[in-house]
Amino acid sequence: MHDAIWFPFMLVLTAPAVGSFLGVLVDRLPRREDIVRLRSRCRSCGTVLDVKDLVPLVSYIILRGRCRHCHSSIPAQSFHVELLALGAAVLAIIAGGSAAEMGVTALWLWLLITLTACDLIWFRLPNAPTAVLALVSLAMATLPGGPGLQQAVIGALIGAGSFALLAWGYHKLRGRVGLGQGDVKLMVGLGAFAGPFDVPLLVLVAALLALLFALLTRRQSGGLGPMRALPFGAALCISAGLLWIVRAGDVLSLPLR
Numbered sequence: 001m002h003d004a005i006w007f008p009f010m011l012v013l014t015a016p017a018v019g020s021f022l023g024v025l026v027d028r029l030p031r032r033e034d035i036v037r038l039r040s041r042c043r044s045c046g047t048v049l050d051v052k053d054l055v056p057l058v059s060y061i062i063l064r065g066r067c068r069h070c071h072s073s074i075p076a077q078s079f080h081v082e083l084l085a086l087g088a089a090v091l092a093i094i095a096g097g098s099a100a101e102m103g104v105t106a107l108w109l110w111l112l113i114t115l116t117a118c119d120l121i122w123f124r125l126p127n128a129p130t131a132v133l134a135l136v137s138l139a140m141a142t143l144p145g146g147p148g149l150q151q152a153v154i155g156a157l158i159g160a161g162s163f164a165l166l167a168w169g170y171h172k173l174r175g176r177v178g179l180g181q182g183d184v185k186l187m188v189g190l191g192a193f194a195g196p197f198d199v200p201l202l203v204l205v206a207a208l209l210a211l212l213f214a215l216l217t218r219r220q221s222g223g224l225g226p227m228r229a230l231p232f233g234a235a236l237c238i239s240a241g242l243l244w245i246v247r248a249g250d251v252l253s254l255p256l257r
Contacts, residue, residue: 029128044070115130134185159202201243
């Protein structure tokens with residue numbers, strides 16, 4: 001009972017700080033920079049930032065998105081990731097369950113946010129969060145109401161295997177990379193989450209999202225040519241998030257039927 005009262009409160013309270021760390025991952029992992037020992041500094045003037053410059057959500061608003069020292073614009077991605085991390089924690093609480101279930105769900109959603117941001121900004125899916133996502137997806141499958149470890153493993157094999165085969169076939173036919181290995185690795189975790197029966201639905205929704213993104217950004221990106229890169233990993237992560245919301249909604253509605 002004590003955990004049921006305090007854990008949701010602590011989860012919401014710590015979520016912006018977690019989001020701040022996720023922002024560090026998004027900024028540094030694709031650059032191959034140290035994420036632990038390297039102190040935060042302004043990318044424009046190089047000044048090491050004080051604690052008052054790093055308060056999640058609050059500092060960005062007070063500073064109006066500008067460095068206190070050189071007044072250069074601070075990338076809004078950090079603020080957005082912190083805000084999304086808070087929203088993910090709230091969704092995990094609404095989905096309910098034990099403290100362990102809420103914690104694992106929040107972690108899974110936070111990883112989706114991290115990988116989505118990395119792909120949208122850098123067109124890269126770093127190995128570390130991708131691997132952790134796979135482990136967390138397998139753990140989620142063993143929780144009450146989950147599909148079970150066997151179904152998760154089959155989904156992971158189908159997801160990653162089909163993408164690996166598609167990447168290999170495209171390279172053989174066209175002589176160039178059409179699907180990055182990061183997407184193949186990502187499908188281990190997303191396939192484990194979706195399970196063997198929902199992998200096609202997850203990929204279909206992701207394809208539609210990627211097409212919508214291409215259409216909305218065609219003017220800024222020079223049209224819809226075959227050589228244009230698309231953040232398909234981000235589309236896959238968003239599709240998985242939508243699938244999770246649908247499933248959580250079905251679970252929450254059960255007592256009302």
